[in-house]
Each structure stands twice: as C-alpha cells, then as structure tokens.
Amino acid sequence: MKRLALAIALLLLATVPYWIGNSYYINVATQILIYAVLALGLNVLVGYAGLVTLGHASLFGIAAYAGATLINAGQNQIVVAIGALLATLAATAIFALLALRGTGLGFVMITVALGQIVWGIAYRWISLTNGDNGMSISTRPSPFGLSLASADAFYWATLVVFLSAVGAMAIFVASPFGAAVRGTRDQPRRMTALGYNVWLTRFLAFLFSGFWSGVAGLLYLYYNQFVSPQTVALSASAEALLMVIAGGTATLLGPIAGAALVIVMKDVASAYIERWNFVLGAIFVLIVVFMPEGLVPGSVRLWRWGISLLRPQAPRVLQREDSR
C-alpha cells in the first residue's frame, strides 16, 4: 500500500510537465521543489533538533551569492557548485558556533542577528554583492551537456535534487544519528548522562541542515539567474519557518506540503486575489486552530477520525444483541 502510494507519487512528479503543459505552472512546480528542499533542510534543525531558527534564508542566500560570484568570475560549473556549498557550510559552521551558545529564545535571537548581518552585507557591501541591484548570471549550467534552459528540463533537474534531499532525510531520520538528534531535542540532560556529546550532535545537525539549505539556494540561483538582498531578508527566513511549521515539524512530508502551500498562494492565488497575503495569514490561523501539529499530521488525524465515523458502530450492535 505504502509502496504503491510512493510509486504513484513518483510517477505524478516525474510527469508534471506533461499533464500541466503550461510552462508558467511548470515553473511554479519547480519553485515548490526548490523551497521544499530548503524547508526539508530547515526541518532538521527546527523539527528534529528542536532548535528554532530565523536565519536560514541567509544560508540559502549565501549559497546563491557565492554561486553567482564564482560564475561571474568565469569558474566552471563543478567548481561553482562545490565552492558555493563549501561557502555555505563555512557560514553554517560560524552560525552554529555562535548560535549554539544558547537554546530556545537565545538561539532564535542570535540567528535573527546573524541573518540581519548577512542581509546588511548583501545590501551595503556593494563591491561584493552589487547591493540593492543584486547579482545576475547569464545562463543556467548544463550538467553532462544537457541544457536546462527550458522549463521542463529545469523541472526535471530540480526533481532529481529534490528526490535526493527526500532520500537523504529518510536515511537520516531512520539512522542512529537521527535518533540521537531527536534525543537532544527531548532530553538534552539525559542525553549527556547517557554519554552523548549534545553540543556536537547539534552542531552536526546544523551543518546537515545548512548543507541542504545551500543546495536549495544554488537551485534558486540557477532558476532565477538572479539574487538580491530580498533573498536573505528576515521575511524570507520567516517564510521558510512558516513552511515547516504549517506543514508539520519533524515529519518528512510536512515541509514539502508547507512549501507547496506558500508557493501556490504566492504565485497562483496572487493572480486572482490581490490580498493573497491576507488569505495566507488566514490559512495559517486556521492551521494553528484546527491542526496545531501541522497540515500533514493534522490531515492524517482528521482522515482517521473521518473513517472511524463512517464505520458501523460496533459497540451499539453488541448492545442490541445483549438486550435480546
């Protein structure tokens, strides 16, 4: 049953360009996948490690900026990808070293501050980042000689990366290290007493999270062929966090659903409703009221509840037999 659902989902995802047809909507699907990779990475920290951060868009943006800088310096695509990811990992390590001095509110505030520093650099260090005008790249890369210029081709390339991210998450969650990360979220004190290095466990989870945010950032750069300070703004970090929370933290599918919700509202609903931000806000309020655990776990709960209502009520039947 589960395998069948997985196969159908894969088939649907792989054939998106055929059944959507319109390249505008294929691009929307691509964006959903890009942001889903970011949200999956963020979920490692927010969901599994229990460390809420409001600075993740900076890591996403650093990958994009580093990639753009390397491309404009004439580097080849492999150097660009590796260089951008290494730059993101280095930035993530600095973020983690500073932010992991605290947990809870202290941790959030440090990530906000670090995010604002990155935003300040993107906005003000004009010789490095071209300031408010942002940085452009002339073309998308063509891995193995395949052109990614068309919407279809870029969608499939993104899909491959997205599926790798989902696979990496599934392996991480089921691994001993994944269990250790969740342990440091639930009982850090006990984990220390059991012999775990809580700080290092969190640090490595942060790096893993930062890596996938960097991958998403690089995809974002290739997709838009442009990056600006808007990408690393606090509102972008908040949006990513909302994707994770709305979809369901510490679940595999939650961040993907959250990314889809936000991007669809932003790109599709905004064409019909001018006040789409208001609608998005209202949807978040509804999620918080009716599914505080998030869209995916909440829907599962409602689904089970619905099925239990449809079933014949066994106890009543028994009662009738008793009275007879």
Next chain:
Amino acid sequence: MTALELRDLNKAFGGLRVTVTVNLAVEPGERRLIIGPNGAGKTTLFNLVTGELRADSGRIMLFGRDLTGIAARRRTHLGLARTYQIITLFPGETLARNITLSLLGLSHLRWNPLVRLNGQRDLLDQAHEALVRVGLEHLADRPVAQTSYGERRRVEIAMALAQNPKVLLLDEPFAGLSVEERRDVLSMISSIPRDVTIVMIEHDMDVALEFAERITVLHFGQVIVEGTRAEVVQHPRTREIYLGD
C-alpha cells in the same frame, strides 16, 4: 581499590553551602545508602559525581581515576550510570527505543547517519534483554507516554543497567511508588550482580534500609554519621536529625 571516592568535596550555590567537605569511600560491590531529610544535598552530591555540576573544590575518584576535570558525558563512558529522581525519559518513544538510546550512548554507532537503527540486530537484542531484566519485555513497543508511573521507574533503572555500569547511582528509585511496586523494584535492585557497585539515595529510610550494607547520613550538606545499618540506626545523631526524636 575503592570504587567511588569523594575527597573534601565542596559546592555552594551563592551563600548556600550544599556540599560541605564531604568525604566518602564506597568499596567495589558495595550497596551504599545515602539518606537525609529533604534539602540535605543528596541529589546535588549525585550531580557532582556525574559531572552535571562542577565542584568548587575537592576530588572525585572512580576506581582510582580522577574524574574531577572530566566532562559529564565522558564519565558515563568510564562506567558511571545514574537514574533520576524526577523521571527523565523520552516520552514519545517506545520503551525499546528508550533503552536503545541508552545503549547507543556508549556505541560509536551514535554518530552514524547512514545505517538504519532498526536494522541493528544486536543493539535491539540487548535492549530487549535489558527490558527482560526489569520484567517489562511485554511493553517493549509501547510509547513511554502510555505506561504507568511504576513502569517508568523501572525503565529508568533498565536504561542505566543497560550500559553495564561499574558504579550505579540510584536517585530515589522508590519515589512515588505504591507499597507493592516498591517491593518489586527492591527485589529487582537486589538481583543486580555484585560487579555493579550501587549508591542509592532515599529519604524514606524504611524502604531502603534492608537493601543497604553501609549507610551515610547527610544533613545540610555534611556527612553526619556513617557506618553499618545497625550502627547508623542506633546512633543518637541519626535519631535526632533524621527520625526527629
């Protein structure tokens, strides 16, 4: 060689001295009971031994090895395990997973992000064994949140025992248990082999008395009386401080 030795241990929280020049020597295989009224500094003493708190002065030795400057998590790897007075489990996980996390703490596997935890047969078998030891194997797949308080107490002990410690610190293992449950837990603790040295804290003297070979009475952070069960019970200071005569 003594299993656990404390030398001139001191700890103060601001002006409040919670551990006052404590000297303690526990022999290998010994069953030691530390009693004292609420606020005597018993749990603080455990936190100093495990490294959750850092002593202001003094030394802590485990089988002759100086633990004083060693991080808490390293002390676990050297053979120290503890239970908590306030139950500290992973409520959303099953009993088996709780024990597995405990076993994982001492295994290099805990850094491995690539293999499946549920595929580690010998780890899971060991976890099952640990649950058999405390008589909870039938609840292995139940989340902690759905078990009774008495069962959780036993999971606490199973988690510590699973690590095969040389020295086991039990912080009020009978707290909040019914008379029947206390008897079960006591017989379980009594069945722990002698290669494990046990130090137990209890403020209710009646329960733990039959378990202990030697007893240390703590009052306002100080060791007041130490000796065999009979000596301590008969000692006038014990009766004065502890029994309130």
